[in-house]
Amino acid sequence: MSKYNVLVVDDEDEIREAIEVYLRNEDIKVIKAKDGIDALNVLEEEDIHLILMDIMMPRMDGIKATFKIRETRNIPIIILSAKSEDTDKILGLNIGADDYITKPFNPLELAARVKSQLRRYISLGNYKATEDEISVRGLILNKSAKTVSVDGEELKLTALEYKILELLMENCGRIFSMEEIYERVWKEPSYNVENTVAVHIRRIREKIEINPKEPKYLKVVWGIGYKIEK
Amino acid sequence: MSKYNVLVVDDEDEIREAIEVYLRNEDIKVIKAKDGIDALNVLEEEDIHLILMDIMMPRMDGIKATFKIRETRNIPIIILSAKSEDTDKILGLNIGADDYITKPFNPLELAARVKSQLRRYISLGNYKATEDEISVRGLILNKSAKTVSVDGEELKLTALEYKILELLMENCGRIFSMEEIYERVWKEPSYNVENTVAVHIRRIREKIEINPKEPKYLKVVWGIGYKIEK
DNA sequence: CATCAATTTAAGAATTTTGTAAGAATTTCA
DNA sequence: TGAAATTCTTACAAAATTCTTAAATTGATG
Numbered sequence: 001m002s003k004y005n006v007l008v009v010d011d012e013d014e015i016r017e018a019i020e021v022y023l024r025n026e027d028i029k030v031i032k033a034k035d036g037i038d039a040l041n042v043l044e045e046e047d048i049h050l051i052l053m054d055i056m057m058p059r060m061d062g063i064k065a066t067f068k069i070r071e072t073r074n075i076p077i078i079i080l081s082a083k084s085e086d087t088d089k090i091l092g093l094n095i096g097a098d099d100y101i102t103k104p105f106n107p108l109e110l111a112a113r114v115k116s117q118l119r120r121y122i123s124l125g126n127y128k129a130t131e132d133e134i135s136v137r138g139l140i141l142n143k144s145a146k147t148v149s150v151d152g153e154e155l156k157l158t159a160l161e162y163k164i165l166e167l168l169m170e171n172c173g174r175i176f177s178m179e180e181i182y183e184r185v186w187k188e189p190s191y192n193v194e195n196t197v198a199v200h201i202r203r204i205r206e207k208i209e210i211n212p213k214e215p216k217y218l219k220v221v222w223g224i225g226y227k228i229e230k
Numbered sequence: 231m232s233k234y235n236v237l238v239v240d241d242e243d244e245i246r247e248a249i250e251v252y253l254r255n256e257d258i259k260v261i262k263a264k265d266g267i268d269a270l271n272v273l274e275e276e277d278i279h280l281i282l283m284d285i286m287m288p289r290m291d292g293i294k295a296t297f298k299i300r301e302t303r304n305i306p307i308i309i310l311s312a313k314s315e316d317t318d319k320i321l322g323l324n325i326g327a328d329d330y331i332t333k334p335f336n337p338l339e340l341a342a343r344v345k346s347q348l349r350r351y352i353s354l355g356n357y358k359a360t361e362d363e364i365s366v367r368g369l370i371l372n373k374s375a376k377t378v379s380v381d382g383e384e385l386k387l388t389a390l391e392y393k394i395l396e397l398l399m400e401n402c403g404r405i406f407s408m409e410e411i412y413e414r415v416w417k418e419p420s421y422n423v424e425n426t427v428a429v430h431i432r433r434i435r436e437k438i439e440i441n442p443k444e445p446k447y448l449k450v451v452w453g454i455g456y457k458i459e460k
Numbered sequence: 461c462a463t464c465a466a467t468t469t470a471a472g473a474a475t476t477t478t479g480t481a482a483g484a485a486t487t488t489c490a
Numbered sequence: 491t492g493a494a495a496t497t498c499t500t501a502c503a504a505a506a507t508t509c510t511t512a513a514a515t516t517g518a519t520g
Contacts, residue, residue: 076350098350099329120328120350158466173375178508196468198508213509222476223389223507224376388477408497426479428497433478443498450497452487 004118005047007031009039009065010054010080015103019052022107023114036065048075050118053097055081070096076117080105134169136228139208139217141169148208155207160185164197165204168218168228177225201226234348235277237261239269239295240284240310245333249282252337253344266295278305280348283327285311293325300326306347310335364399366458369438369447371399378438385437390415395434398448398458407455431456 006028008019020030031046033039035057042048051069055062066077078099099113134141138151146162148155157165163185168176178197182190190196205212219229236258238249250260261276263269265287272278281299285292296307308329329343364371368381376392378385387395393415398406408427412420420426435442449459 096349098346116328119326160467175376190468192469194508195470199468199510202509202511220508221376221389227375390478420479422480424497425481429479429499432498432500453496 003027003029004049004122005029005031006050006052006114006118007033007039007042007046007048008052009033009036009057009062010052011035011057012054015054015080018107019110022110028114028118036061036068039065040068043069043073049121050075050114051077052114053077053079055079066097076121078113078117134166134172136169136172136217136230139169139228141166150208157204157207161200161204161207164200165208165218165228168226172228173230175221175225175227180225234279235259235261236344236348237263237269237272237276237278237281239263239266239281239287239292241265241287242284245284245310248337249340252340258344258348266291266298269295270298273299273303279351280305280344281307282344283307283309285309296327297325306351308343308347364396364402366399366402366447366460369399369458371396380438387434387437391430391434391437394430395438395448395458398456402458403460405451405455405457410455 004027006023008016008030010016010019010032011034016030016032020032023030031042031048033042039051039053053062053066057065062079062081066079069075069077076098077096078101079097080101080103082103098117101110101113132143134143139148140150141148143166148157148162148165164181167181167184176184178193181197182193201218202212205215205218208217209215217228218226220226236253238246238260240246240249240262241264246260246262250262253260261272261278263272269281269283283292283296287295292309292311296309299305299307306328307326308331309327310331310333312333328347331340331343362372362374364373369378370380371378373396378387378392378395394411397411397414406414408423411427412423431448432442435445435448438447439445447458448456450456
């Protein structure tokens with residue numbers, strides 16, 4: 001992996017081209033989009049590693065676009081903006097952007113921030129953050145369709161069961177304690193976490209496992225929690 | 231997981247305290263260090279999720295400290311500095327820092343950048359040290375998956391057995407007395423340390439050793455303690 | 461409002477882990 | 491070599507954790 005694709009979203013031609021020049025020699029390929037809607041289309045087609053997003057654009061602005069992208073993907077987004085007031089910065093960062101640069105920007109700083117985010121993203125190893133389909137030894141979970149199948153046969157999970165399984169499969173191999181599962185799926189407190197989670201785990205096993213008593217996928221790690229075995 | 235630990239490294243008392251105030255109400259616990267050496271010590275002890283690092287400090291400066299930390303760990307580091315020249319920014323970012331804020335900074339911006347980095351770090355799921363796997367002559371311990379394997383075959387250790395083995399493997403070659411093992415794993419007193427530890431050592435050996443009577447990995451040093459042989 | 465599916469609660473059963481104790485085996489050192 | 495110190499082994503008891511079941515509750519839908 002030596003080339004990274006950076007998507008520049010800005011309605012001003014000169015800015016897009018200036019950025020392309022600044023990022024030359026950095027193992028970076030610049031792909032350009034005129035506004036948020038363009039950007040979303042490009043994201044469908046290309047394998048993008050980082051987005052530089054202008055705030056002020058026709059059709060769909062940068063805030064909306066960032067928000068939209070974050071619904072499904074986790075690639076680094078750096079906001080570009082002429083507004084330098086702090087409120088904007090806060091707003092930009094809270095919609096899910098990873099960094100913020102005000103125009104006019106210094107080319108070296110731009111390049112440094114881009115490289116910093118790329119390095120981080122790549123080093124963390126998951127620049128495929130949002131694969132739509134997660135598959136483990138015949139157990140397949142499709143995130144957009146919200147379906148689960150085992151050996152080709154589609155199963156009928158309830159909404160809750162699906163959420164738990166998605167959490168475990170997205171982090172396949174990682175162990176989640178009952179408390180952590182409850183917290184991340186329910187997002188509210190309970191006094192009966194152990195029983196509740198255990199019951200749902202049971203039901204999921206009943207559906208995805210051939211023999212729920214000897215689970216092939218959804219394993220317990222005694223004293224620690226549950227995981228989907230890789 | 232609702233509390234994050236942020237380490238503030240700065241030699242000025244007022245700055246450290248100001249930051250603590252700014253980050254209050256953000257589910258953030260602020261831990262303070264006076265310089266790079268302090269910081270490294272804190273990192274040994276505490277589970278830190280993000281570092282705010284000043285550049286100008288006595289003993290060990292922020293650049294050196296960042297560099298040092300990056301040798302082994304991947305947690306987010308935000309550089310704080312009074313210098314605003316771009317060259318410094320570049321330098322800061324290229325030694326492995328994840329973001330850069332110039333003093334005097336706006337409290338809201340600080341909080342936003344901290345949250346942005348934390349969110350990213352946490353969402354990517356691996357807020358564990360980069361050294362995830364410890365390997366000794368075929369015996370491999372994976373810290374995030376909490377698994378242990380010998381010659382490629384995965385073993386099933388209990389939570390306690392795993393903790394003991396992790397302690398010994400993380401400090402591979404170092405000898406731990408029974409008292410020390412008990413203290414560091416159980417964190418409570420006992421009147422029966424010798425028996426208890428011995429029993430668990432036995433159980434671990436039964437799982438990781440081909441011949442538990444002639445251990446290849448988990449060796450005893452008579453009168454002193456146990457170690458994992460390098 | 462009746463019905464059905466989904467979820468929660470509760471409690472006992474089943475399983476796994478951990479602690480204890482006591483004697484056996486090994487090492488050290490006089 | 492023999493006594494003392496230390497570690498090893500075993501079996502069982504206790505504790506902790508997870509599993510299972512069934513009944514109660516909730517929530518949506520016609």
